[in-house]
Amino acid sequence: MGILDGRRLLITGVLTPASIAFHVARVAQEEGARVVLTAHGRPSLVRRVARRLPEPPPVIGLDVTDTGQLGSLAERVGAHLDGLDGVLHSIGYAPPSALGGNFLSTPWEDVATAVHVSTYSLTSLTMAALPLMGPGGSVVGLDFDASRAWSGYDWMGVAKAGLESCARYLAKELGPRGIRVNLVAAGPLATTAARGVPGFDGHDWDRAAPLGWDVADAGPTARACAVLLSDWLSATTGEIVHVDGGAHAVGG
Ligand SMILES: NC(=O)c1ccc[n+]([C@@H]2O[C@H](COP(=O)([O-])OP(=O)(O)OC[C@H]3O[C@@H](n4cnc5c(N)ncnc54)[C@H](O)[C@@H]3O)[C@@H](O)[C@H]2O)c1
Secondary structure, X not given: OOOOOOOEEEEOOOOOOOOHHHHHHHHHHHOOOEEEEEEOOOXXXXXXXXXXXXXXXXEEEOOOOOHHHHHOHHHHHHOOOOOEEEEEXXXXXXXXXXXXXXXHHOOHHHHHHHHHHHHHHHHHHHHHHHHHEEEEXXXXXXXXXXXXXXXXXXXXXXXHHHHHHHHHHHHHHHHHHOOEEEEEEEOOOOOHHHHOXXXXXXXHHHHHOOOOOOOOOXXXXXXXXXXXXXXXXXXXXXXXXXXXXXXXXXXX
């Protein structure tokens, strides 16, 4: 028996085999979950990546800025699963002008894109999936510690601060329906999204973290997501679980 035996999960954010979401999907299947993936832009690319999973899952298209695609999401997921026990939000994007030291001159339109895709989508995705979810459901999002300002992270850092607040409000609104909303604040991992942040190589993290940190190992982050998607943390909501080797807890 795995900790996700029989649980039905919608997993967003698979782009490459390095994507955090790919590792969550892998761990989830190993732990007994049934999975549907979403793909932004090129479903054929994600289908190819998904073939590397223990069991290639169905892939459906989803751009979280497209209200039509959000509106039809429950129906399209419902064609593969008769309900949902969990949703993984593993989505982030900020235009280049919003990253890499342009903080003081980023135009609003680019800030708006970053917040739309990376922050507001936690709510819009959750609401789109809600018709399929009941008590015991779990929503998990991927965060990067927003309690500090990081070099080069700029408006993505602001978007993550918003994501942290958004998760707390969702937890407040959905708790009475028995649905939990939590975030995993991961240390830096070598993915496509991370490569888009100038200077974001994560090597200092290994020195700062009491447990050390491997930017090439998404396993600890994926397993933390799996635990939150399971019913093992059934009284935990509005929480941020740091999976960062302990870096957030220590000074220099
Ligand atoms: N890599 C890190 O160092 C790190 C650390 C902490 C948190 N995170 C967060 O983890 C999450 C996943 O990122 P990743 O590092 O696995 O990189 P990734 O590039 O593999 O994943 C980002 C995903 O966002 C999706 N996406 C972008 N715009 C979208 C849209 N409009 N609609 C739907 N999907 C869209 C992309 O298709 C991609 O699958 C992000 O929220 C990221 O901020 C990453």
